[in-house]
Amino acid sequence: MAKLRVHNFSMSLDGYVAGPDQSLEDPLGVGAEALHEWIFATPSGRAMLGEDRGDAVRSADDDFFEAGDRNIGATIMGRNMFGPVRGEWGASDWRGWWGPNPPYHHPVFVLTHHAHDPVEMEGGTTFHFVTDGIESALARATEAAGGRDIRLGGGASVVRQYLEAGLVDELHLPVVPVLLGSGERIFTGDAHQLEGYTADIVSSPAVAHVVFTRR
């Protein structure tokens, strides 16, 4: 069975997965870069940025970061993760945050209320736009993944919706010991949100990797 997996979904110690005031300049909100510094300290994170891997030392962080790409055949994401355009698409020719060759290299299903033709990019990534809900997106992604797993990219509200529907098989939350003070939470007052999951923790000096796996 193909699994729906969330990886590298960093959360601050005060519970925020995105900062306040998201914008074109700050797509993850103000201060949220502190949530992702651990990634850019790893050899694979540096390579993703096109930087020399340098003398960065491999740690548990690398293993977790790289696990997010392993055996993934399709990705699902919310519209805000795809881009800053809100409401009707209109004349927008936005093609994602990632340039002509996005780092997916497989079909990506973008949840939206507004229909949009598929956008084919270089390197095997095609963005498909799904207007009939999270279960439909999962069905289409499962079909497209051809037996491999599906990665649920975010943002917070999309992950919450799939959690509430009981559809997430694995949730990797790196807890970063910083405070954002405000922003977007993934846990919003429901003590039962993770019932039926087992939790495991592995830490590096900078991050506590908490992994929830559906029993």
Next chain:
Amino acid sequence: MAKLRVHNFSMSLDGYVAGPDQSLEDPLGVGAEALHEWIFATPSGRAMLGEDRGDAVRSADDDFFEAGDRNIGATIMGRNMFGPVRGEWGASDWRGWWGPNPPYHHPVFVLTHHAHDPVEMEGGTTFHFVTDGIESALARATEAAGGRDIRLGGGASVVRQYLEAGLVDELHLPVVPVLLGSGERIFTGDAHQLEGYTADIVSSPAVAHVVFTRR
């Protein structure tokens, strides 16, 4: 210099250090026992409960739990941690949650707005009641500790007050991968609450121990 230290101050993954609806039956609020299960799984935690240490295996959890008693000469706590009586003490003869021989064995300074004579217990614990604020309590505890450190016991509002005053030297927050859904938070919207501290993380399979140390 004597240090003010917070230890074993467990927090849920959604940020709560106490559950909702605190009462005589649920002094830490509903569901909060899940925050402390890691303690009762350690040999020292079992011994504290008067239980056989059994075949419990030592782990990082034991080291953290025991570190909370090391080189401590006095304790400071909020009134709600001392007991459930609110407002004027009146005819109450409440002497703490811990029976005749509390596990402190040193002077304990209870922050309250209502004066109360000291209460001397067996085993070296005396409860003193401080009505003129957190700095006064720290000065008195420092004096009483005779060169040893001072432990800040809780609850959340007392820890927050000392953090905001910049008086906490060490904060050990075990992050437990459970959700409480509601209750009392220690981080309440100030992104600067831990500025000037370095963070270290050590995890056991059940708990991510985050330790903030003032630079």
